[in-house]
Amino acid sequence: MKLAVLSDIHGNLEAFQAVLDVIDPLSIDRVISLGDNIGYGPDSEAVVAKIRNRNIASVLGNHEMAVRKKETLAWFNPMAQKAWSIAKAQLSDASLAWIDTLPRYIVTRGLRFVHGVPPDSVFLYLFQLPENKLIQKLAKSDESVCFVGHTHELGIISWDGTRIEKEKASLGGHTLDPGKKYIINAGSVGQPRDGTLGAKFVLFDTQTRVLTVKSIEYPVEKTRKKIIAAGIPEMYADRLAPGRNPSGGPDPSKKLDPSKTLDPSKSGDPSRDKGNGQ
Ligand SMILES: [Fe+2]
Numbered sequence: 001m002k003l004a005v006l007s008d009i010h011g012n013l014e015a016f017q018a019v020l021d022v023i024d025p026l027s028i029d030r031v032i033s034l035g036d037n038i039g040y041g042p043d044s045e046a047v048v049a050k051i052r053n054r055n056i057a058s059v060l061g062n063h064e065m066a067v068r069k070k071e072t073l074a075w076f077n078p079m080a081q082k083a084w085s086i087a088k089a090q091l092s093d094a095s096l097a098w099i100d101t102l103p104r105y106i107v108t109r110g111l112r113f114v115h116g117v118p119p120d121s122v123f124l125y126l127f128q129l130p131e132n133k134l135i136q137k138l139a140k141s142d143e144s145v146c147f148v149g150h151t152h153e154l155g156i157i158s159w160d161g162t163r164i165e166k167e168k169a170s171l172g173g174h175t176l177d178p179g180k181k182y183i184i185n186a187g188s189v190g191q192p193r194d195g196t197l198g199a200k201f202v203l204f205d206t207q208t209r210v211l212t213v214k215s216i217e218y219p220v221e222k223t224r225k226k227i228i229a230a231g232i233p234e235m236y237a238d239r240l241a242p243g244r245n246p247s248g249g250p251d252p253s254k255k256l257d258p259s260k261t262l263d264p265s266k267s268g269d270p271s272r273d274k275g276n277g278q
Pocket of ligand 1: 150
């Protein structure tokens, strides 16, 4: 089975469509979203409508959780709350009903899919787990691979039964060792925080165990203008923008370095403290 795993689309229709345009010719058997389909971007309703129309399975992200349980919005910072409110106001009754159906996790074919950290956390970030907790989770896990999002940064963590490794998550193919357990961070389609501009996602072939990391260009300026026109805080447009890089957003001068180890615990992004609503 060939899977495409998308995370943190965040209402960015241009990025989402660019990813779908790449996926569609590839004979993918199943597309799974890791949640946070809404918020920050200008087109939350259009993104959810497209996900629904294509029967793309999704788990619950923290932005969807806030739709279901408004008290969880207290976890978001004021800027994220404002962006979330604009997204929420867009949502149709059908999209709200769809959000009500989202599970905290999906398990299929020995793989787990969850927004934050396994087994089922919507809010915890991978980088918040000390190594001993990470090992406990991997040791208890029945699945060999767990896909997560939430940090908006690509990453590959592996455990061979003895020690944890944070492997390079360069663009292109990585063959997963069947003797190890993995946590794969699929990055973000619509609000990348890894210092590069492209929409990130991963493909996984369950037979060959090849994980392919992708970064797709899309019309960033179009999305930026729509964010500003919608009254969404401009920082969420700035984070996508060429030439501007506030709060750890993408820096267009940086390319995804194939030799760089994408270690979620070493992001250095001060805006990612607990409570930013990411
Ligand atoms: Fe997110």
